[in-house]
Amino acid sequence: MDMKERMKLPRHPMPEQDPKVRARNFDEVPLGYTPETAKEEALRCIQCKNPTCIEGCPVEIDIPGFIKLVAEGDFLGAARKIKEKNALPAICGRVCPQEDQCEARCIRGKKGEPVAIGRLERFVADYERSQGEVSIPEAASPTGKKIAIVGSGPAGLTVAGDLIKLGHDVTIFEALHKPGGVLVYGIPEFRLPKAIVASEIDYLKKLGVKVATSNVIGKLKTIDELFEEGYDAVFLGTGAGAPTFMNIPGENYNGIYSANEYLTRSNLMKAYLFPEYDTPIVKGKNVAVIGGGNVAMDSARTALRLGADNVYLVYRRSEKEMPARIEEVHHAKEEGIQFHLLTNPTRYIGDENGWVIGMECLRMELGEPDASGRRRPVPIKGSEFVIDVDTVVVAIGTGANPLIQSTTPGLDTNKWGYIMTNEETGQTSREGVFAGGDIVTGSATVILAMGAGRKAATAIHKYVMNK
Amino acid sequence: MAAKVLEKEQLSENVFKLVFDAKKIAKKRKPGQFVVIRIHEEGERIPLTIANADPEKGTVTVIFQTVGKTTTHLSGLDVGDEILDLVGPMGKPTHIEKVGTVVCIGGGVGVPCVYPIAQGMREAGNHVIAIVGARNKDLILMEDEMKAVSDELLIATDDGSYGFHGFVSQALEEECIKKGKKIDHVVSVGPVPMMMAVCNTTKKYNIPTIVSLNPIMVDATGMCGACRVSVGGKTRFVCVDGPEFDGHEVDFKQLIDRQRIYLDQEKESMDHYCSCKQGRGGK
Numbered sequence: 001m002d003m004k005e006r007m008k009l010p011r012h013p014m015p016e017q018d019p020k021v022r023a024r025n026f027d028e029v030p031l032g033y034t035p036e037t038a039k040e041e042a043l044r045c046i047q048c049k050n051p052t053c054i055e056g057c058p059v060e061i062d063i064p065g066f067i068k069l070v071a072e073g074d075f076l077g078a079a080r081k082i083k084e085k086n087a088l089p090a091i092c093g094r095v096c097p098q099e100d101q102c103e104a105r106c107i108r109g110k111k112g113e114p115v116a117i118g119r120l121e122r123f124v125a126d127y128e129r130s131q132g133e134v135s136i137p138e139a140a141s142p143t144g145k146k147i148a149i150v151g152s153g154p155a156g157l158t159v160a161g162d163l164i165k166l167g168h169d170v171t172i173f174e175a176l177h178k179p180g181g182v183l184v185y186g187i188p189e190f191r192l193p194k195a196i197v198a199s200e201i202d203y204l205k206k207l208g209v210k211v212a213t214s215n216v217i218g219k220l221k222t223i224d225e226l227f228e229e230g231y232d233a234v235f236l237g238t239g240a241g242a243p244t245f246m247n248i249p250g251e252n253y254n255g256i257y258s259a260n261e262y263l264t265r266s267n268l269m270k271a272y273l274f275p276e277y278d279t280p281i282v283k284g285k286n287v288a289v290i291g292g293g294n295v296a297m298d299s300a301r302t303a304l305r306l307g308a309d310n311v312y313l314v315y316r317r318s319e320k321e322m323p324a325r326i327e328e329v330h331h332a333k334e335e336g337i338q339f340h341l342l343t344n345p346t347r348y349i350g351d352e353n354g355w356v357i358g359m360e361c362l363r364m365e366l367g368e369p370d371a372s373g374r375r376r377p378v379p380i381k382g383s384e385f386v387i388d389v390d391t392v393v394v395a396i397g398t399g400a401n402p403l404i405q406s407t408t409p410g411l412d413t414n415k416w417g418y419i420m421t422n423e424e425t426g427q428t429s430r431e432g433v434f435a436g437g438d439i440v441t442g443s444a445t446v447i448l449a450m451g452a453g454r455k456a457a458t459a460i461h462k463y464v465m466n467k
Numbered sequence: 468m469a470a471k472v473l474e475k476e477q478l479s480e481n482v483f484k485l486v487f488d489a490k491k492i493a494k495k496r497k498p499g500q501f502v503v504i505r506i507h508e509e510g511e512r513i514p515l516t517i518a519n520a521d522p523e524k525g526t527v528t529v530i531f532q533t534v535g536k537t538t539t540h541l542s543g544l545d546v547g548d549e550i551l552d553l554v555g556p557m558g559k560p561t562h563i564e565k566v567g568t569v570v571c572i573g574g575g576v577g578v579p580c581v582y583p584i585a586q587g588m589r590e591a592g593n594h595v596i597a598i599v600g601a602r603n604k605d606l607i608l609m610e611d612e613m614k615a616v617s618d619e620l621l622i623a624t625d626d627g628s629y630g631f632h633g634f635v636s637q638a639l640e641e642e643c644i645k646k647g648k649k650i651d652h653v654v655s656v657g658p659v660p661m662m663m664a665v666c667n668t669t670k671k672y673n674i675p676t677i678v679s680l681n682p683i684m685v686d687a688t689g690m691c692g693a694c695r696v697s698v699g700g701k702t703r704f705v706c707v708d709g710p711e712f713d714g715h716e717v718d719f720k721q722l723i724d725r726q727r728i729y730l731d732q733e734k735e736s737m738d739h740y741c742s743c744k745q746g747r748g749g750k
């Protein structure tokens with residue numbers, strides 16, 4: 001196909017489950033490209049001499065390189081190419097905010113639509129997995145150095161993958177009973193099937209990474225005790241897992257959840273399969289979700305799938321300021337989530353048994369831009385109104401869990417409790433202790449956590465080899 | 468971490484004791500802390516107080532009452548069986564210091580929870596008065612053990628079949644406070660109404676009182692907020708900020724309401740368990 005024809009190819013849409021059907025099941029929403037569609041989409045990439053797309057990818061995948069292999073039909077080769085830089089492509093292809101990263105910088109997006117880099121990445125990773133045995137690289141000769149990784153989210157998994165390949169003895173300590181961090185307890189099955197996360201972790205185990213689940217560091221062992229046990233370095237990738245509430249009256253009424261609890265019950269504990277699984281969840285009929293990020297969208301769409309009649313998404317700014325991915329906002333709307341924008345809850349109303357029955361809200365208008373550059377929402381006096389609800393999910397953000405920081409003397413944190421590090425190396429104020437991901441930056445993205453993990457792994461390798 | 472059952476004992480009709488092989492936890496735990504248990508892949512996570520631990524043998528003991536699906540399933544385990552997860556030690560340890568006379572009150576399955584606290588308080592040099600209560604004589608738990616870690620032991624039964632006739636809060640008021648014993652500190656663990664009654668009594672006499680709360684939990688690491696309660700008007704997470712709090716500040720009504728969130732589903736889960744058990748072994 002010549003260049004002219006290639007320039008004419010439209011971006012290939014992602015086949016998806018019908019909104020009406022999928023709103024009532026937990027199966028994955030996008031179905032994935034076929035090999036034919038993938039090849040055609042790959043032809044849209046004009047193989048720029050100066051590929052700006054790579055600058056948009058925090059782990060600098062050779063994007064034109066892998067896309068060329070896709071166009072040639074060498075899908076396994078494409079997978080190898082991606083894996084030079086990114087160990088978790090099946091995950092990133094699904095959850096990266098591509099519209100702000102690689103695809104935002106694609107030259108073809110200047111006039112028309114960017115190449116569907118994320119969808120191609122996902123296709124390649126899925127293809128490789130469907131071929132069965134993923135090839136295991138030869139083990140590096142052992143260095144005799146022991147590394148402890150605390151937390152098994154994308155940051156910890158990346159550090160583990162990089163360091164095991166260099167011949168270190170790597171153990172991941174995870175507080176929960178399943179590894180994966182937000183990938184298993186937060187992001188729902190319909191957006192990231194848990195089998196994919198499990199297969200990525202199995203791969204690391206095959207490489208020799210030890211995964212010690214149900215190990216709460218700071219409680220069972222402190223960081224100092226890990227060093228006493230003979231670990232040469234420690235990486236902290238504990239995430240930003242502490243839920244935030246609004247501290248408005250009535251917030252502890254029955255039926256009011258943090259997004260973390262709601263999603264953990266549904267995803268990690270599989271409450272949507274109750275009573276086959278033991279953990280229950282309130283299956284509300286009229287559910288309000290407070291917030292405008294990915295977490296809010298995931299909660300709202302989960303509520304719908306648990307059988308709600310009405311799901312209201314209540315956000316204090318306008319749609320333009322929503323931090324959620326555009327694709328997820330679009331999916332939520334298609335499925336019938338009702339958006340109440342420029343609206344903020346002020347208090348909850350409960351019945352005599354302590355169950356929430358109503359939520360009083362104020363209407364807002366947008367004022368001057370605030371520190372984040374977004375226009376500040378200002379309440380409109382006297383605009384109070386009540387929404388009838390039986391379930392509320394508060395998804396207004398998370399903070400740092402102080403478990404480790406409070407049991408590790410000499411570990412410096414900032415005023416929000418996040419661990420302070422050297423940005424290039426992940427080095428903390430404690431010798432031999434490195435950190436990265438959400439516990440350093442506050443809630444960010446999977447790929448940024450992986451990028452931080454990559455940098456820390458390089459620094460850890462240097463540190464232990466010079467010790 | 469998986470853990471094997473090493474010993475099992477039935478203490479009363481609905482109360483069981485299990486001793487698990489859990490070396491690391493046994494070494495680390497302090498009075499007042501708890502573990503989280505998940506029996507099998509489809510199981511829920513439930514918290515149970517560490518009633519006792521032996522750092523030498525590497526064992527952790529829990530004592531629990533069968534109230535629903537998970538505790539019933541747990542009571543059916545045998546020596547040699549393994550559970551999928553035993554996590555801990557969670558929660559803040561009891562603040563133990565020498566204050567003088569400490570009354571340690573345990574009601575029902577609160578007794579195993581107050582036992583390590585009494586032990587710690589005694590070791591710290593306090594004069595420990597233990598009050599152990601239950602509905603009737605058959606349900607009194609750990610009498611000998613409590614006797615061994617206290618200077619004085621009082622038994623109270625609701626029906627008067629053994630010891631003081633009445634609630635533990637009444638025993639505290641009639642047998643200790645009104646008899647002129649100078650009490651510096653009270654620790655009370657048991658069903659919420661019992662802890663409430665004790666707090667109402669001690670408030671009258673201005674005696675500092677610590678209670679150990681048992682809300683519904685999920686992760687028990689401070690990540691979900693399921694366990695939140697109001698203490699002194701502020702929301703606290705029991706799993707990481709507690710489980711012990713100043714009893715005079717706790718909003719007990721809210722705690723009781725929140726414990727009842729899943730009443731219907733807990734029943735459904737139990738029925739499902741029983742019908743599966745008849746059908747095909749049950750999980």
Ligand SMILES: Cc1cc2nc3c(=O)[nH]c(=O)nc-3n(C[C@H](O)[C@H](O)[C@H](O)COP(=O)(O)OP(=O)(O)OC[C@H]3O[C@@H](n4cnc5c(N)ncnc54)[C@H](O)[C@@H]3O)c2cc1C
Nearest residue numbers: 151153154155175181182186217238239437438444445446
């Ligand atoms: C619902 C939801 C949806 C999201 N959607 C997206 C999306 O679409 N795209 C995107 O890019 N990002 C998304 N994010 C953000 C992204 O998931 C996070 O930025 C990323 O997971 C952070 O990775 P991490 O490795 O730093 O930490 P986490 O993934 O948070 O993992 C930390 C792990 O450490 C463990 N841990 C904590 N303390 C201890 C301890 N003391 N001992 C042992 N283990 C401990 C935790 O249990 C957890 O498993 C979403 C987040 C949420 C909550």
Ligand SMILES: Cc1cc2nc3c(=O)[nH]c(=O)nc-3n(C[C@H](O)[C@H](O)[C@H](O)COP(=O)(O)OP(=O)(O)OC[C@H]3O[C@@H](n4cnc5c(N)ncnc54)[C@H](O)[C@@H]3O)c2cc1C
Nearest residue numbers: 513514515516531532535536537538681682683684726733
């Ligand atoms: C810190 C702490 C220490 C505890 N220590 C003990 C102990 O030493 N011995 C003992 O017998 N019990 C103890 N409990 C209570 C015990 O956790 C519950 O009885 C148990 O979870 C019930 O599970 P179930 O499936 O058998 O019953 P269900 O039918 O699920 O519930 C019965 C009752 O247990 C409560 N409950 C249900 N799920 C949970 C959960 N995930 N977490 C907490 N409570 C729940 C409910 O409020 C309900 O009233 C403790 C609770 C906490 C929070």
Ligand code: SF4
Nearest residue numbers: 057092096101102118
């Ligand atoms: S990892 Fe994320 S940012 Fe990088 S190319 Fe893949 S989808 Fe784009």
Ligand code: SF4
Nearest residue numbers: 045046048053106107
């Ligand atoms: S910028 Fe777009 S067209 Fe150019 S190489 Fe990257 S993906 Fe291909």
Ligand code: FES
Nearest residue numbers: 687689691692706
């Ligand atoms: S049980 Fe989840 S925060 Fe306490």
